[in-house]
Amino acid sequence: MSVPMLQIRGLRVRFPVRGARLAATRRWLTAVDAVDLEVADGQAVGIVGESGCGKSTLARAILGLEAPADGSIEWRGTRVHRNDGAALRSLRREVQVVFQDPVGSLDPRMTVGESVTEALEALAGRQAGDAGAARVGATLEEVGLDPSLVKRYPHELSGGQCQRVAIARAIVARPKLLICDEAVSALDVSVQAQIVNLLDELRARHGMALLFISHNLAVVRHLCEEILVMYLGRVVERAPRESIFAAPRHPYTRALLAAVPVPDPVVAAARPRDPLRAASDSGLPSPMGCAFAPRCGAADDMCRSSIPPLEEVRAREFAACHHWRALAPSASPDSRRRAT
Amino acid sequence: MEPRPLFEIRDLVVEFSTARAIVRAVHGVSLEVARGECLAVVGESGSGKSQLFLGSLGLLAAGGVARGSVLFDGREVLGGDGAARREVLGTRLSFVFQDPMNTLTPHLAVGRQLAEVVLDRGLMGPDAARARSIQVLRSVRMPEPESRLRHYPHELSGGQRQRVAIAMALMTDPELLVADEPTTALDVTVQAQVIEVLREARDRGLALVLITHDLGVVAGIADRVAVMYAGRVVECAPVRELFAATAHPYTAALLATVPRLDAPPDRRLKGVEGQPPSPGADVPGCAFAPRCPRVVPRCWEERPALQSLGGRSVACHAPLPASAESGRSGGEEP
Numbered sequence: 001m002s003v004p005m006l007q008i009r010g011l012r013v014r015f016p017v018r019g020a021r022l023a024a025t026r027r028w029l030t031a032v033d034a035v036d037l038e039v040a041d042g043q044a045v046g047i048v049g050e051s052g053c054g055k056s057t058l059a060r061a062i063l064g065l066e067a068p069a070d071g072s073i074e075w076r077g078t079r080v081h082r083n084d085g086a087a088l089r090s091l092r093r094e095v096q097v098v099f100q101d102p103v104g105s106l107d108p109r110m111t112v113g114e115s116v117t118e119a120l121e122a123l124a125g126r127q128a129g130d131a132g133a134a135r136v137g138a139t140l141e142e143v144g145l146d147p148s149l150v151k152r153y154p155h156e157l158s159g160g161q162c163q164r165v166a167i168a169r170a171i172v173a174r175p176k177l178l179i180c181d182e183a184v185s186a187l188d189v190s191v192q193a194q195i196v197n198l199l200d201e202l203r204a205r206h207g208m209a210l211l212f213i214s215h216n217l218a219v220v221r222h223l224c225e226e227i228l229v230m231y232l233g234r235v236v237e238r239a240p241r242e243s244i245f246a247a248p249r250h251p252y253t254r255a256l257l258a259a260v261p262v263p264d265p266v267v268a269a270a271r272p273r274d275p276l277r278a279a280s281d282s283g284l285p286s287p288m289g290c291a292f293a294p295r296c297g298a299a300d301d302m303c304r305s306s307i308p309p310l311e312e313v314r315a316r317e318f319a320a321c322h323h324w325r326a327l328a329p330s331a332s333p334d335s336r337r338r339a340t
Numbered sequence: 341m342e343p344r345p346l347f348e349i350r351d352l353v354v355e356f357s358t359a360r361a362i363v364r365a366v367h368g369v370s371l372e373v374a375r376g377e378c379l380a381v382v383g384e385s386g387s388g389k390s391q392l393f394l395g396s397l398g399l400l401a402a403g404g405v406a407r408g409s410v411l412f413d414g415r416e417v418l419g420g421d422g423a424a425r426r427e428v429l430g431t432r433l434s435f436v437f438q439d440p441m442n443t444l445t446p447h448l449a450v451g452r453q454l455a456e457v458v459l460d461r462g463l464m465g466p467d468a469a470r471a472r473s474i475q476v477l478r479s480v481r482m483p484e485p486e487s488r489l490r491h492y493p494h495e496l497s498g499g500q501r502q503r504v505a506i507a508m509a510l511m512t513d514p515e516l517l518v519a520d521e522p523t524t525a526l527d528v529t530v531q532a533q534v535i536e537v538l539r540e541a542r543d544r545g546l547a548l549v550l551i552t553h554d555l556g557v558v559a560g561i562a563d564r565v566a567v568m569y570a571g572r573v574v575e576c577a578p579v580r581e582l583f584a585a586t587a588h589p590y591t592a593a594l595l596a597t598v599p600r601l602d603a604p605p606d607r608r609l610k611g612v613e614g615q616p617p618s619p620g621a622d623v624p625g626c627a628f629a630p631r632c633p634r635v636v637p638r639c640w641e642e643r644p645a646l647q648s649l650g651g652r653s654v655a656c657h658a659p660l661p662a663s664a665e666s667g668r669s670g671g672e673e674p
Contacts, residue, residue: 050527051498158615159385186525188384188553193597194611215527218599222609245601259532261556263598265579268560 003077004038005209006062006095006177010071011035013057031057033233034071036310039177044203044210046224048217048256054233055213059181062211063097064088093123096170100182102162106154113150116140116168123173139172140165144198160191164198171202177209178202184219196222217253218260221245229253232291235310239317249319251296251327290322298323344414345372346547347433347516352408352418354388354395354571363619365391367571368408373516378548380558380579382594383568384616389551392568393518397433398425413515431461434509438521440501443508444493450477450504451489457511476507479544480537499530506537510546517541518549523557535561555591556598559583567591570617570627577652587649587659589634626657634658 013032032054039045047055060066062073064082073080075091082088099105106115116136120127127135137147143164154162163183170178180199184192200223203210214220220227227244229237229252237250248254262268285291286304293299302322310320321327354366366388373379383389395406396418410418412433417425437443445453454473458464464472470489477485480503493501502522509517519538523531539561542548552558558565559579566576567588575588586592596610614631617623626632629639638657646655650662 050529189556189599190384190553190594190597190612193599193609196599196609197611200608215529216599217528218601221601222599256529257601259529260601261528261531261535261554261560261598262602263556263559263583263595263600265559265562265583267602271560 003074004040005076006037006039006211007074007077008035008037008062008071009074011037011058011061011068011073012070013054013061013066014069030069030233032061032068035230035233035235037228037235039209039211041176042203042207042209043226044200044212044224046220046227047211047213047230048215048220048227049230050215050256052232053230055230056181058230059097059179059211059213062179063095064091093173094176095179096173096175096177097179097181098163098166098170098183100186102159102166102186103154105166106162108154111151111153112140112145112157112165112168115165116172119169120172135172136168139168142202143168143171144194158191159187160194163187163191163195167195167198167202171206171208174206175208177211179211179213181213182215183212185214185216192219199223216260217245217256229256232285234291234320235318236292236320237318238310239313239319243314243317249313249317249324249327250292250321251298251323252292255295290320298327343374345411346375346377346413347373347549348409348411349392349396350409350411352392352396352406352410354391354400354404354406356401357403357405364622365404365571365619366395366406367622369568369571369573371566371573371576373547373549375515376542376545376547377564378542378550378562380550380552380562380565381568382552382555382558382565384553384594384612386616386619387568388571388619389568390520393520393549393551397429397435397518398422399435430457431463431512432514433516433518434512434514436502436505436509436517436519436522438524440498440505441493443505444501446493448492449489450491450493450496454489454504454508454511457508461512463512472511473507476510477504479510479541480504480507481533482507497530498526499533502526502530502534503537506534506541510541514546516547516549518551520551521553522550524552524554531557554598555595556600567594571619572627572655573646573653574628574655575652576646581651585660585662587652587654587662588628588656589632589658589660590628592660593631593633626655634660 011032012030012034014028014030017027017029035058049055057066061068064080067082080091113136116139117132120132120135140147145161145164184195187195196219199210202208212220212223221241225241227239227241228235229250231252237253248257285294289304289306290308293303308320308322310318313319313324349369349371351368351370352366353368356363356365369392381389394400396410400406406418409416412428415424417428451473455469458469458472473489474485477488482488482503523534526534535557538548550558550562562579564578565582566573569590575591586595593612597612599609612631617627625640625642626644629635636658644655644657646653649659
């Protein structure tokens with residue numbers, strides 16, 4: 001196989017911790033730690049984790065909005081540098097992003113048509129004659145918006161409609177990769193389903209790759225072939241969709257699966273309550289050990305003293321857990337429960 | 341004779357006067373909540389589910405008017421000079437809102453905000469209030485409750501803030517807690533914890549109204565579910581019956597939108613096609629007709645009334661047959 005479209009190796013992004021009370025030494029928070037990631041043309045990759053796991057920082061680093069402390073990001077074999085303006089501009093023609101807050105990501109003083117036209121002209125240059133308007137109209141139709149909404153302002157639209165406008169802005173110049181950072185989390189479930197289906201259709205129609213970031217595994221499952229689970233900056237599990245849901249290897253992946261609400265009162269009554277302690281409730285993880293150890297039912301001294309590497313469990317399946325061999329794959333996330 | 345319900349809404353209408361017109365958000369809804377029961381009120385944004393409860397307690401935004409009858413423990417709380425409502429609200433009946441950051445005052449420590457709830461009502465002295473604060477923080481599973489009293493809201497995570505908001509609502513040991521989208525802004529893992537905290541409070545005898553757009557969340561906690569569409573209840577049923585077979589096509593559509601882990605992974609999610617009607621647009625027939633896959637000519641002309649059908653009530657001219665596995669569009673996997 002040729003070089004993947006997007007290739008990330010050993011990416012590390014860190015932020016200085018402020019307010020350390022006149023500390024002599026600067027402290028750092030490592031938001032993304034030693035992450036490898038490839039996205040091929042037309043592939044849909046999901047990144048899943050809780051707030052603060054570094055999934056959005058990873059997305060921002062790909063877009064050149066954060067400077068990596070270490071590691072490399074390559075787009076079609078060329079390294080992306082945050083300070084190389086020309087390269088970044090050409091990257092942004094091919095990589096676009098949709099954020100969580102549909103209303104906040106639109107300019108309240110611009111109509112829908114102006115917003116989408118602005119994106120088109122910024123990325124593809126001024127369009128001759130009516131070509132621009134035609135393309136904007138076609139894109140709005142493609143994302144399921146009535147062309148009559150062209151003259152409306154964001155405050156006149158529902159949250160789902162605003163998110164469609166944000167998607168129209170992102171796809172109007174035909175990107176090769178669309179990054180969706182919690183793009184459906186703020187929407188009603190009924191609208192969420194519409195947007196997930198829309199993204200799936202757009203991907204199929206244009207051969208556009210998708211990097212879909214979410215805290216909900218059940219949503220990612222409908223879109224992505226390859227899934228990475230992140231925990232406090234590190235990838236803890238990575239596998240194709242079929243195996244991650246049928247046989248999750250990492251205890252954290254299992255906990256995430258157990259947290260998804262089950263729309264069935266009989267099953268819901270039988271499943272274990274409270275699958276996971278909150279991260280902040282259980283003390284800070286040791287910097288020497290597995291970050292998940294304080295919340296993990298299977299943690300022992302080894303987990304607290306050495307960081308588990310991301311090991312190949314089977315072909316294309318990776319897990320970062322000292323005990324993945326002992327924790328036999330379970331058919332259902334509900335069949336196992338935490339030790340405490 | 342049935343015991344008297346704890347909370348009863350009778351034929352409530354909520355209207356807002358705007359510059360252009362009077363917009364009706366709730367069209368005559370009746371609901372009741374028994375002691376110790378959890379009622380889930382489910383619907384999309386704009387279905388009137390929040391306005392129904394805000395209206396019933398006189399908490400509408402400016403320009404809003406609620407008409408009808410609202411009884412708490414048999415006493416009318418809507419209308420009059422508001423004395424009955426003030427006596428109940430915040431003491432025997434508490435609210436939890438979606439955004440905990442707006443519920444909490446940013447410049448006051450958690451302990452002060454919790455204590456104020458009972459101090460301002462003269463229910464406890466300072467020492468008792470502090471002890472009670474620690475007790476309720478522990479009941480919502482806040483770690484190290486004593487030291488949390490000194491923390492400010494910005495020092496807490498989103499899930500912890502929501503737990504503080506629930507703790508505030510529990511300070512007076514209310515009989516009814518109304519939670520309006522309490523988990524919508526939260527991660528699934530934190531959502532599971534908040535639901536668990538509410539479920540434990542329910543297990544201790546608290547009646548609960550859970551207002552949400554997500555049918556997936558209610559399965560694990562509700563006793564009964566009322567589904568609202570365009571300002572009306574379209575289906576109301578005990579939770580097991582509702583999930584075993586939905587009668588209203590809207591409930592079926594809403595259930596099919598929930599992403600579930602037991603469906604085949606490559607199955608497309610089903611959205612509810614089309615948009616809900618804009619508030620105020622009152623049509624002669626069924627409001628769901630334009631989006632309904634089972635629509636019959638009668639639906640356009642005559643509004644279906646809420647009628648009993650088996651152990652549930654449904655407002656539909658062409659309800660789904662009771663035996664159909666209508667809600668289980670994904671099927672079960674072993």
